[in-house]
Amino acid sequence: MTATNGGPTGTRQDTVAAVVRQWQSVHPDLDTAPMEIIGRINRCAALLQQAEDAPLRRAGLSRPEFDLLGALRRTGHELTPSELARETFSSGAAVTKRLKLLTERGLVERRGDSRDRRVAHLRLTDAGRELVDGTLPEQLDYETAVLSGLDPHRQHELASLLGELLSQLEGRLGALRG
Amino acid sequence: MTATNGGPTGTRQDTVAAVVRQWQSVHPDLDTAPMEIIGRINRCAALLQQAEDAPLRRAGLSRPEFDLLGALRRTGHELTPSELARETFSSGAAVTKRLKLLTERGLVERRGDSRDRRVAHLRLTDAGRELVDGTLPEQLDYETAVLSGLDPHRQHELASLLGELLSQLEGRLGALRG
DNA sequence: AGCAAGTGTTTTACTCGTGAAACATCCTCG
DNA sequence: CGAGGATGTTTCACGAGTAAAACACTTGCT
Missing domain, CATH: 1.10.10.10 (Winged helix-like DNA-binding domain superfamily/Winged helix DNA-binding domain)
Known part of the structure; x- marks a missing residue:
């Protein structure tokens, strides 16, 4: 039943994965792949904004x-x-x-x-x-701590992929018309 | 001068990279790595929200x-x-x-x-x-188009890394205290 | 010179979200 | 049974952002 996951690497499921699974079971025909990126970006942004701003608010x-x-x-x-x-x-x-x-x-x-x-x-x-x-130093230390759940290699990988996505978005958005 | 970049793979710079470079030149001692993730997530979320909601608004x-x-x-x-x-x-x-x-x-x-x-x-x-x-189908199609600048392999990679980050954040946040 | 169009900034009117208080109802326990 | 506290939902007062209008000033044209 839970076949999409890579392997039993101990990775706990995130909430977006659960949401996507629900959609899949209601609309098995839909390609829900974009949710796994966009949904997660939105959710990460929301969580980070809550957490991240602690030193600033101080x-x-x-x-x-x-x-x-x-x-x-x-x-x-x-x-x-x-x-x-x-x-x-x-x-x-x-x-x-x-x-x-x-x-x-x-x-x-x-x-x-x-x-x-x-x-x-x-x-x-x-x-x-x-x-x-x-x-700024406190803020950066705090952000480092917030991200520390990801090992440095993955952080680097993530930063790089986000950079690619972002530069695509910054270049192309506005050219698309709904 | 511009030594941090991986290689001349034709990847246009995103705005966050430029901001990070500015900080580096003002505070060369600071570890600005977290910005490259958090800054980009925030910026992607903002851009996506603008773009992404077109079919919904319709x-x-x-x-x-x-x-x-x-x-x-x-x-x-x-x-x-x-x-x-x-x-x-x-x-x-x-x-x-x-x-x-x-x-x-x-x-x-x-x-x-x-x-x-x-x-x-x-x-x-x-x-x-x-x-x-x-x-929903229109929305997903649109999101697919928005993300299409990234090839499928990278999309999958990105989704997976975001999933890891998110499940870490969802699990650990609140335990951290500024 | 003097007016029209353009540009930089602020103001206005409005929407939307929030936390805290208020309200309504339920549950527990003497 | 009935007071006190817990729980689900709504209301209130407010803060923050936005688009569009207003304002202030400059520039170019005749």
Whole structure:
């Protein structure tokens, strides 16, 4: 009955596998393979977001906020709101809101462009940079721990496959039309 | 300068790789390996959610709504609101709201338990079941197309690694404490 | 110069999800 | 039997994101 599994390597079943099995038994004709990737990515993302953000929350930051600060830190120079939106994959409106909060908290400073008075330039304050630099190592340690159930070889393999998928998606999406 | 890459296999770089490179150059001491998995999972999930839901939206359903209907369909029997919440990994409040809309749309029916008058039992109406059965194949076809950039062998590999990661996460998360 | 079109940013109105409290009902045990 | 606590579900108040409109400014054209 449980024939799809590779072998008795002690691998406990994940919830997505169970869901897929249910669908198979209701619609044996359907090719449910995509669920095993997409369903798992979604579920992993959800679980990781819950777990992963613990060190960030301790620093009083949400992940989107940290992403914004991180973009400023890692690029090493000022960014405009629209650049921040691109860099963090969020909408301009969301960036505006976050910037408002983060500047109020003194983590980010705003400077108007002298030539073009529409645009703003954002940079980290000292406090902001210290917060990022202090939080990032903890965050990475925590993420390392979260992933430690997978041995290094598999982690590398997974990272590489995800990279391939992602670069395909980033290149091709938008070309597809439902 | 660009030494970490495996080889010139023609693989276009994904955005996460670029972000990781930036961090490396700012903090060469940090182990950024987890980002290559977690960052990519998050980014894939975001991209997939945008793309992937096209056939669902045509059916007038959001993904959470479809997940709810799908849970009823694939289990094949009635479910209570709390079972639906568990099954779709969402909060009870969210399930209540979705059920309200879906029953108003005539896709789901509610029946009170005769013994315990607190609990409700939900089932698909004929219209609901037809909608699920009509939409799922299109959805799967679409997902297949979205993933088609990866050859079948790699898809299988990826699914399997994600399954391992997910079952680790589902088992271990909560045991970790930031 | 001065207007139209374009671009960068913010505001607005709205949707959706959440946790906590409220509500309804059941169960247990004195 | 009836109070107290547990359990299933819904309501409430709120936070966060979005698309589209509004706003502010620049640029190019005549």
